[in-house]
Amino acid sequence: MARPKIALIGAGQIGGTLAHLAAMKELGDVVLFDIAEGTPEGKALDIAESGPSEGFDAKLKGTQDYADIAGADVCIVTAGVPRKPGMSRDDLLGINLKVMKSVGEGIAANAPDAFVICITNPLDAMVWALREFSGLPHEKVCGMAGVLDSARFRHFLSLEFDVSMKDVTAFVLGGHGDTMVPLTRYSTVGGVPLPDLVEMGWTTQDKLDAIVQRTRDGGAEIVGLLKTGSAFYAPATSAIEMAEAYLKDQKRLLPCAAYVDGALGLKGMYVGVPTIIGAGGIERIVDIKLNKEEQAMFDKSVEAVNGLVEACKGIDESLA
Numbered sequence: 001m002a003r004p005k006i007a008l009i010g011a012g013q014i015g016g017t018l019a020h021l022a023a024m025k026e027l028g029d030v031v032l033f034d035i036a037e038g039t040p041e042g043k044a045l046d047i048a049e050s051g052p053s054e055g056f057d058a059k060l061k062g063t064q065d066y067a068d069i070a071g072a073d074v075c076i077v078t079a080g081v082p083r084k085p086g087m088s089r090d091d092l093l094g095i096n097l098k099v100m101k102s103v104g105e106g107i108a109a110n111a112p113d114a115f116v117i118c119i120t121n122p123l124d125a126m127v128w129a130l131r132e133f134s135g136l137p138h139e140k141v142c143g144m145a146g147v148l149d150s151a152r153f154r155h156f157l158s159l160e161f162d163v164s165m166k167d168v169t170a171f172v173l174g175g176h177g178d179t180m181v182p183l184t185r186y187s188t189v190g191g192v193p194l195p196d197l198v199e200m201g202w203t204t205q206d207k208l209d210a211i212v213q214r215t216r217d218g219g220a221e222i223v224g225l226l227k228t229g230s231a232f233y234a235p236a237t238s239a240i241e242m243a244e245a246y247l248k249d250q251k252r253l254l255p256c257a258a259y260v261d262g263a264l265g266l267k268g269m270y271v272g273v274p275t276i277i278g279a280g281g282i283e284r285i286v287d288i289k290l291n292k293e294e295q296a297m298f299d300k301s302v303e304a305v306n307g308l309v310e311a312c313k314g315i316d317e318s319l320a
């Protein structure tokens with residue numbers, strides 16, 4: 001059987017890391033697409049040259065031609081500009097919306113059957129716009145945010161409790177921005193919910209609140225340290241987890257920016273929710289019950305995402 005084909009639209013920091021991870025995990029052959037001449041070709045060759053040492057046979061190709069992504073099984077989109085210090089994800093809106101238009105059209109014309117994972121920020125609005133521009137089925141277009149935000153939360157919790165990250169499960173919902181909703185009630189260490197761990201004296205409510213805030217600011221913390229760009233290792237790893245769930249029909253329960261129409265009281269919008277990812281793409285939205293406080297936070301986040309979508313409609317008339 002032919003190897004799956006993974007197209008990476010954008011061959012910058014995240015795109016290059018995605019290519020390396022996809023090759024090392026032998027998820028399939030990789031095509032790196034970018035408008036910057038030489039960048040995707042150089043990264044493809046560099047990564048291919050790591051094959052003999054690592055022991056993979058995946059083929060890598062760099063290109064400026066959308067025709068080369070023809071028939072891709074998965075497209076992961078990072079094309080656009082990342083944040084610089086002092087910029088919010090929302091500041092990127094106008095520039096990256098134009099990029100989503102060209103990318104959406106390129107995918108629609110060349111890889112209409114692909115499972116598309118968008119990473120470009122501001123995430124929830126960009127994945128919505130990418131779906132609109134591409135016209136692909138809603139269940140085949142999603143955004144990577146919740147897996148990363150949850151991974152950051154899990155990492156901070158593992159440090160606080162001095163336990164393996166493997167045993168920490170965590171849930172972060174809502175938009176990928178300052179209003180994201182880390183759900184402590186649904187987050188556990190080996191099945192023991194965080195509120196119980198506070199009662200057991202493993203941590204204090206104040207410390208937990210600080211970890212929740214650090215999770216919300218997780219992207220900005222990295223931007224502040226790097227100064228010239230934003231996070232790329234963990235974002236790429238998170239998207240690869242989603243791509244693998246699709247390619248191997250794993251039916252993973254992963255939080256991601258998905259189209260929700262009915263569940264969680266939402267009518268036809270993209271926002272971070274728990275989903276099941278398998279061979280059908282986003283196969284199911286997990287309609288979890290929120291308590292009053294969680295619902296209020298989620299509503300605020302939904303409102304922020306809707307505001308960005310309205311702003312997109314104001315910038316590009318074809319979206320209105």
Ligand code: APR
Nearest residue numbers: 010011012013014034035036078079080081082119120121
């Ligand atoms: N088509 C294809 N590629 C494009 C286009 C386009 N229209 N416009 C820009 N690019 C490419 C750039 O040439 C660059 O190589 O997108 C790449 C982006 O890479 P980086 O600048 O290194 O950004 P990265 O850190 O990978 O982040 C990409 O993901 O997390 C988000 O906020 C982040 O929106 C940003 C995106």
